[in-house]
Amino acid sequence: MTTVTVLPTGVTPADVHAVARGAALVELHPTAIEAMAASRAHVDRIEESGRPVYGVSTGFGSLANTYVASERRAELQHALIRSHAAGVGAPMPREVVRAMMLLRIRSLAMGRSGVRPLVAQSLVDLLNADVTPWVPEHGSLGASGDLAPLAHCALVLLGEGWVLDKSGARIDGSEALRRAGLHPIELAAKEGLALVNGTDGMLGMLLLAIGDAAHLFTMADLTAALSIEAMLGSERPFLPELHAIRPHPGQATSAANIHRLLQGSAIMDSHRDDLAHAVQDAYSMRCAPQVAGAARDTLEFAIQVAGRELRSVVDNPVVLPDGRVESTGNFHGAPLGFAADYLAIAAAEVGAIAERRVDRLLDVCRSRDLPPFLSPDAGVNSGLMIAQYTAAGIVAENRRLASPASVDSLPTSGMQEDHVSMGWAATRKLRTVLDNLTSLLAVELLAGVRGIQLRAPLTPSPAGTIATAAVARFAGTPGPDVFLAPTIEAARDLVAGTDLRTAIEAELGPLS
CATH class of the missing domain: 1.10.275.10 (Fumarase/aspartase (N-terminal domain))
Structure with a gap:
């Protein structure tokens, strides 16, 4: 204790x-x-x-x-x-x-x-x-x-x-x-x-959300790497020298994660020198670090704001050491509301680009020879078709939730409190966006692993191998359709928890 x-x-x-x-x-x-x-x-x-x-x-x-x-x-x-x-x-x-x-x-x-x-x-x-x-x-x-x-x-x-x-x-x-x-x-x-x-309620929610977002943004790099591997994508857009020339720190971190997660893959090796392979992957694959990296930089801003608030005296009036009692405006939640709204926008986009990769994995015209909806017997079976519907619906909700609460002030208290922060609303909806992001990454985890399984007998990267084994324990291997909701719930637990990340980091070293 x-x-x-x-x-x-x-x-x-x-x-x-x-x-x-x-x-x-x-x-x-x-x-x-x-x-x-x-x-x-x-x-x-x-x-x-x-x-x-x-x-x-x-x-x-x-x-x-x-x-x-x-x-x-x-x-x-x-x-x-x-x-x-x-x-x-x-x-x-x-x-x-x-x-x-x-x-x-x-x-x-x-x-x-x-x-x-x-x-x-x-x-x-x-x-x-x-x-x-x-x-x-x-x-x-x-x-x-x-x-x-x-x-x-x-x-x-x-x-x-x-x-x-x-x-x-x-x-x-x-x-x-x-x-x-x-x-x-x-x-x-x-x-x-x-x-x-x-401001203790909104600060508490922001601090909890910051911890959740930091983990989920790393898991987003993992699910992106699985999708890229499954779709025979290229690892070259993630080379460090390509991100050094655009020095956003979050972008470099995300690119380094994805590049490391893709190493040691026979799937990647199978098409590395294939002239028929696409010179440039789709944006949802190639630009994953630019989006997830920008979200990381937004998270860093939120961390700084929350850190300052943790060192702040937030009350009104305050009693100064010399005995004066002075009224302040330090109770106004604008700093926290702005940070929460900004982070909600970023997290919503991390989920949106993940859903685009899921859609690509399921589309026989764009998935580079994977079966329709990742079902080996499409027609009788629908595979992950409706899981992508679920993801699309969640993306739409996150877009609504990404609309900032902090611009929606209403006057109260006989116009004495004529501008308010809506910081409580901003941090509440941020928590919902992050919960939704967990579901979106769970669907991408399932789709990426299913795609990797369908590339057999080619073997995936060490990270892909660990992820595939973890998902197979509750999702099995490609085959007839099953009741999908419990599988998605199990994938959510895997994304939200630390077991999968810990297992991969034990093999590859810490991910940022």
């Missing part, structure tokens, strides 16, 4: 993955506790002074000019949480909610939010007890941060709201705390606002 220690300097992407998807425990470092205590002392002094300060002694949003008497300020914080927990729809996945809670702890621990250490520790206790608040999918506009989703988390701290049970059922927050041996807390001035005013 690993433990993630939250420091005043924040956490790492690996920490987020360990808590969200693993079983890592969380603890607050003593320096984080000290930072929060020092920040809280400033808020306590403001309370004693009676000065009107936003979020401490005033209402919120367009009610910022409404003064709240000291005896009602705890009530104000509780009312804020209850009123902002207004989401609707299906619950967000456990991993997203856990990432969001860890990132809110991270922001509080930086000592600029004016909360007692007790508040952050209470969120830590929820994570360590595996209590996952029920956070509906709709409600956040990405400014002021992820208000509604974070409020649904905070409400559980009060012994209210809903919790996502391990069975998938919804139970009362009070019952969930009782089962976990935890107790509700009472909020003090500023603390309710600090619990909801952040």
